Amino acid sequence: MQGLERLKERVKRAHHGQADVLIGKKGITSEVLEEIDRRLEKKEVVKVKMLRTAVGPGKERREAAREVAERLGARLMGVRGRSFILYRPRKK
Numbered sequence: 001m002q003g004l005e006r007l008k009e010r011v012k013r014a015h016h017g018q019a020d021v022l023i024g025k026k027g028i029t030s031e032v033l034e035e036i037d038r039r040l041e042k043k044e045v046v047k048v049k050m051l052r053t054a055v056g057p058g059k060e061r062r063e064a065a066r067e068v069a070e071r072l073g074a075r076l077m078g079v080r081g082r083s084f085i086l087y088r089p090r091k092k
Contacts, residue, residue: 007087010045011077019049024069027054028068037072040088050082 020039023032039046048068055061065084069076074088 003029004059009047011085011087014045014047015080015083017047019083020046021048023048023054023064023068025051028064029072033071035070036068038087040072040074040086041090044087044090045077046086046090048084048086050084052082055082 020043021032021036026032036048039050048065050061050064055064060081061084062079065076065079068074069086070086072086072088074086077085078089
């Protein structure tokens, strides 16, 4: 249970901190996914922010966040505005 509480605290801090990765107007590219993957491996909890132009017409921000999480094998911990938090334990 202590591990879960620690994870919740890390997610809470991430929501209030600055974004680790910014998804720009080109959207969800392989380069962006590689950078998020590197950050997840290093930090486990990563905050990602999407520019307004990053989410194409007809695509919702929550849908985009779920897509990123799914493609990286991460857990989507929350979405606030155009920012979202991902969690993935380090590979051992």
